[in-house]
Amino acid sequence: MREANMAMDDAADPRLPLLPGARVARDPARAIKRGPSRIPPDVVAANQRERLFDGLVQMVALKGYPNARVGDICQAAGVTRPAFYAHFEGKEDAFLATYRHGTGVMLGLMAAAFHGAGDWRTGVRNGLDVLLTVLASVPTFASMAIVEIDGVGTAARRERDRMLSRFREFFVSAPRRDQLPDELVESVIGGIYVSIYRQVAAGRTESLRDLLPTLTYFALVPFLGHEESASELLPSPESPATSLPCGATVPMPSVGSA
Structure with a gap:
């Protein structure tokens, strides 16, 4: 777990991007200060977008x-409607941009944990640990990206398919990979996603990490066999990664323009 915890410690670095939903959008500390000093437009735009x-x-x-209207989003963010439409064409475009950014952050953290491990098996376990811990630490993002995406439309489903296809990279170096069909890898990825979906949809997002032993076994067994993978079904140790600053729980925003 050392490699995974190092990756999660890196995630706490304020210089790194945070998962959308991990911070209070209307936090006064994030507001653009008015005054005589001119703030560069790109800094203002980045602040508004985040x-x-x-x-x-x-x-x-x-x-x-x-039911989430553009006006609701603007009020929650403390950003005007004209500013919203300067960044996005509409609600769907904003959703897709948020989804791309958030899943990119998540996959980046997983890749760091995976590639920092000493072997493929440990890398898979560490990557799954990061995935479950990050999603559990920001339940709002998990709900938006895993459950609510179903109501967005065709473009969102394509984005989800593209995101899931990126998980294939974690299986390129798997033992016996060249002896097994590509469909097997797709089935493993799909099975992991469905298990996470069910947990989030049932309102058990905070307990996602309880799935780690089962999902690790499920990911390993086609390539390592039952006997070698079975030890993963034992209870996993607690991980300090569960208190990620990038996944700090935040209250729901109050409405009102700023």
């Missing part, structure tokens, strides 16, 4: 995608 990511995640998790 706050809109957080506001969208929080509103979609609170109201559901169909």
Whole structure:
């Protein structure tokens, strides 16, 4: 677990991107200060975009995608409607941009844990540990990206398919990989996703890491066999990664323009 914990410690570095929904969008510390000094436009735009990511995640998790209006997102983020439309064409475009950014952050953390391990088996376990811990630490993002995405439409389903296809990289170096069909890897990835979906949809997001032994076994057994993979079914140790700063629990935003 040392490699995974190192990767998660890196995730706490404030210089690294945070998962959308992990911060209060209307935190006064994030507001653009008015005054005589001119703030570069790109800094203002980046600040607005990040706050809109957080506001969208929080509103979609609170109201559901169909009921979360652009006005709600703007109020949660403390950003005006004209500023919203300067960044996005509409609610769906904003959702997709937030989804791409958030899943990119998540996959980056997983890749760091996977490639930092000494062997493929440990890398898979560490990567899954990071995935489950990160999602559990930001339940609003998990709800938005895993459950609410179903109500967005065709473009969102394509984005989800592209995201899932990126998980194939974790199986390239698997033992006996060249002896097994590609469909097997797709089935493993799909099975892991469905297990996570069921947990999040049932409102058990905070307990996602309980799935780690089963999902690790499921990912390993086609390549290592039952006997070598069975030890993964034993209870896993507690991980300090569960208190990620990048996954700090935040209250739902109050509404009101700023």
